[in-house]
Amino acid sequence: MILEVDGRKLELGWKEAAALIAMRFVGWNAVTLSDLELVAGNYVGAINTVARLRTLGLVSEYNVQGFKLYRLTELGARAAEELRRKAESAGLWRLVEEALGEA
Amino acid sequence: MMEDRLSELRELAKAVERAAEAIAVMRKRAKRHHVKGDVPKRQRPIMRVDVGSAQLEITDKQAAALLVVKGGGGVEALNSIARVTGLNSKLALGLASQLAEMGLVELIAAPQRKILVLTPLGWKVAEAVEQELEKKA
Numbered sequence: 250m251i252l253e254v255d256g257r258k259l260e261l262g263w264k265e266a267a268a269l270i271a272m273r274f275v276g277w278n279a280v281t282l283s284d285l286e287l288v289a290g291n292y293v294g295a296i297n298t299v300a301r302l303r304t305l306g307l308v309s310e311y312n313v314q315g316f317k318l319y320r321l322t323e324l325g326a327r328a329a330e331e332l333r334r335k336a337e338s339a340g341l342w343r344l345v346e347e348a349l350g351e352a
Numbered sequence: 353m354m355e356d357r358l359s360e361l362r363e364l365a366k367a368v369e370r371a372a373e374a375i376a377v378m379r380k381r382a383k384r385h386h387v388k389g390d391v392p393k394r395q396r397p398i399m400r401v402d403v404g405s406a407q408l409e410i411t412d413k414q415a416a417a418l419l420v421v422k423g424g425g426g427v428e429a430l431n432s433i434a435r436v437t438g439l440n441s442k443l444a445l446g447l448a449s450q451l452a453e454m455g456l457v458e459l460i461a462a463p464q465r466k467i468l469v470l471t472p473l474g475w476k477v478a479e480a481v482e483q484e485l486e487k488k489a
Contacts, residue, residue: 250360250367266367271374279462280378287374311460313429313467320460336368339361344372349379 252335254328259305264289264298266332269307272321273329274345279311279318382463389445392437401480408454408477413437413447415481421457421468422478430466 250266252259261269268288272280285295299319302308307325311318321329336342395411410418420436421428434444448468451457456474460467470478 250363263363263367263370266364267370267374270367270371271378274371275375275378277382277461277463279460279467281462281464284374284378284462287377288370311427311467311469313424313427314432316429316465318460318462318465318467332364332367335364339364341365341368344368345375348372348376 252328252331254324254331257324259307259328261305261328262301264294265301265307268298268302269321269325269329270332270336270345272308272319273326274333274349276349279320282317282319285319385463387441387445389447389449390442391446391450392439392443399481399484401477403473403477410477410481413439414451414454414456415485417447417451417468418456418470418474418478418481419485421470422475422482426470426475428468430468433468 250261250263252261252266268285271284271288275284282292282295282299285299286292289295289298299308299310302325303310307322307328309320309322311320333342333345336345392413395413397409398412398415399410400407401410416437417433420432424432430444430448431441433439433448434441437444437447439447445466448457448459448466451468451474452459455471456477457468457470460469
């Protein structure tokens with residue numbers, strides 16, 4: 250899908266879009282690779298998804314003591330908000346609201 | 353054109369569905385790691401640092417934490433702060449939150465792991481702390 254954010258056109262696959270939504274709305278400001286595996290389905294998918302998001306400037310990586318954390322950049326946060334807007338207008342956002350309400 | 357829109361909508365639906373599933377699992381997992389920070393009570397002010405027109409009072413534990421993060425190149429794990437300051441994880445998180453409120457660090461936090469990143473102001477203060485401690489030594 251193509252997102253337009255700050256005049257930039259971003260081409261995203263569904264895994265990348267899902268990662269942006271999960272990172273923005275989960276309720277804290279960073280995620281682990283294991284969290285991203287939940288989104289992408291497996292380790293290789295998570296690595297590829299985060300690599301693509303980093304290339305697009307949507308995610309930053311922090312590597313401390315061999316442990317990696319990933320956080321949305323400002324552009325990434327705006328892209329996630331744009332995805333939310335699109336999902337709301339398509340009537341799809343209820344799923345995320347339910348997930349937030351369940352836990 | 354219509355087909356493109358439908359395909360994009362299908363991709364969006366798949367993304368939202370997977371994100372919702374992941375969020376639900378991540379939030380359930382997070383409950384196992386939930387720690388609420390408490391600011392350590394026993395802190396001794398050791399110096400004041402000029403920041404623009406104001407002064408920041410820095411305590412012994414804040415100074416130690418800033419030096420640990422600076423020593424890590426500006427990024428350090430919260431458990432290193434706990435180890436150096438002798439605080440448990442609850443108090444170390446409180447100390448980190450206090451430094452974040454002062455604008456000296458950013459707390460990057462996932463439930464399982466938390467790291468501190470020095471802000472530009474944090475670098476300035478950490479350097480001032482280091483110089484002051486070198487003078488005293």
